[in-house]
Amino acid sequence: MLQSVLESAGIQAARVESEWWFIFRVTTVVTVIVLAGLAVAVRRGLRGRDTGASEQRMLRYIGIAGAITVVILFAILVRSIFTSRALASERVSDVMQIEVMAYQWWWSVEYQHPEPEQRVRTANELHIPVGKTVAIKLLASDVIHSFWVPSLAGKLDAIPGHEAVLWLRADRAGVYRGQCAEYCGFQHAHMAFVVIAEPPDDFERWIQAQRKTANQPQSPIEQRGLQLVQQRACVMCHTIRGTAAGGRIAPDLTHFATRSTIAAGTLPRTPEHVNAWISDPQAIKPGNRMPTIALAPEDRAAIVAYLEQLR
Ligand code: HEC
Ligand SMILES: [Cu+2]
Structure with missing residues (x-):
């Protein structure tokens, strides 16, 4: 990386x-x-x-x-x-548009498309095709942040109420790490992201998969996990397309298990870490905007099983 x-x-x-x-x-x-x-x-x-x-x-x-x-x-x-x-x-007319919204302390990423149902929303991870110029429309929801992927482009501030555009092109496939580069509060250091530059075919496959609604849970424990997610406060903040969860103020979880990290690069996405996160997000990333929600251990395990099949 x-x-x-x-x-x-x-x-x-x-x-x-x-x-x-x-x-x-x-x-x-x-x-x-x-x-x-x-x-x-x-x-x-x-x-x-x-x-x-x-x-x-x-x-x-x-x-x-x-x-x-x-x-x-x-x-x-x-x-x-x-x-x-x-x-x-380097600004060309044939660009791919991606909207990035900076939040305290994570990044929402939305791939633009003329048809709304073709738009794709994810978090803290951008996929881009190698050799294609990408225009990143940068917004901020709360305070000033700064979008910086040193190996791909210079910094650009994300300012609330202001729309800025950053152009970048990856000429080599690879995984490039980015980081918020403007002090934006307590967890500023835990506001990272990755840009995965891949051959156009791989990118196409990825975006097609992301356009789908969430996987239906198969096993009883996964089904119970979905039930719990829909009953608890999770739905007020998170979106899982194809379910009752439609909140817009937290990372989209529709294809959560395709991402490599959780909480903006804070931890690798493993079932243990996801469990620890849901059990007490404030212990892992103090001050972040996800509250600690009381759950019985077996309920938490069911939620983790459900989230982990959201490929
Ligand atoms: C009040 C809003 C809120 C509620 C309620 C909430 N979350 Fe979150 N959640 C967040 C925010 C904000 C983040 C991002 C935190 C960060 O990285 O700074 C997050 C992050 C996560 C992540 C990591 C996602 C990623 O890609 O990094 C998971 C998984 C998650 N929440 C699951 C849940 C589950 C399951 C529930 C219900 C039991 C829940 N959340 C309830 C706001 C919420
Ligand atoms: Cu920031």
């Missing part, structure tokens, strides 16, 4: 990386020259040798150094402007 500006896997990220290397090289050279100058001055000073320079010559040196500094800063500015323009030029 990649999460580094210096391991770019797409055209936008490659431009940011090349900008990073430019600034790094220039500032390294400047640092070396300044330190060398300092060393020379210190040696001369220790030997008690006068520089022999008149005040006028000193002023001239300072003037020259100042001018070089301005030129270097200007060069960095000009290059940054060209990088920004190049990033803007």
Whole structure:
């Protein structure tokens, strides 16, 4: 799993990386020259040798150094402007639209489609086809967050009441980790996500599967799990398409068991972790917006069995 500006896997990220290397090289050279100058001055000073320079010559040196500094800063500015323009030029007309809504402290992901029933909603995990430009429409429901997948694109703030768009393209298949990059409260550090870039065929298969309504539970324990989910408060916050659960303020669970983590990258999705989460979400991610709901252990086990077959 990649999460580094210096391991770019797409055209936008490659431009940011090349900008990073430019600034790094220039500032390294400047640092070396300044330190060398300092060393020379210190040696001369220790030997008690006068520089022999008149005040006028000193002023001239300072003037020259100042001018070089301005030129270097200007060069960095000009290059940054060209990088920004190049990033803007990657905007093509044939894009895939994904709406991402940031919540304290997780991400809701919705694949747009002209027909509402073809839209797909998931959480904390984006699948994208390799080589296709994706326009991510970024929204925030509460406070300011920032969407950042270092290997694929630069950061973009998600601001309540404001719609921002981030363009990215993955040129290599892989799993790229992202993270909220704007302090947004207590669990800001547990607000991660993954972007899975896969060949277009795999992506197509994935999205077709996600469009389906939730699997019908088969075994008695799974059926009991569904019953419990529909009777308890879960339905007020979570959606499971094809059931009575239609809440919109928590991660969509329709295909919950296809995801690799729970609670925005906090834990891998294993039955044990899901059980622990439902038993006491506040112990795992203190302050998060899911309340602890009292459930008998066998009821909890039934809910976990049901959730784990939501493939
Ligand atoms: C008041 C709203 C609310 C209720 C009620 C609620 N949840 Fe949640 N649930 C959330 C929120 C919000 C999250 C995301 C927390 C986070 O990651 O910060 C969540 C996360 C989860 C997750 C992890 C999902 C993922 O993909 O990360 C599972 C599983 C889950 N809830 C199951 C349940 C079950 C089962 C019930 C009923 C017993 C329930 N929830 C009741 C709000 C709620
Ligand atoms: Cu955040």
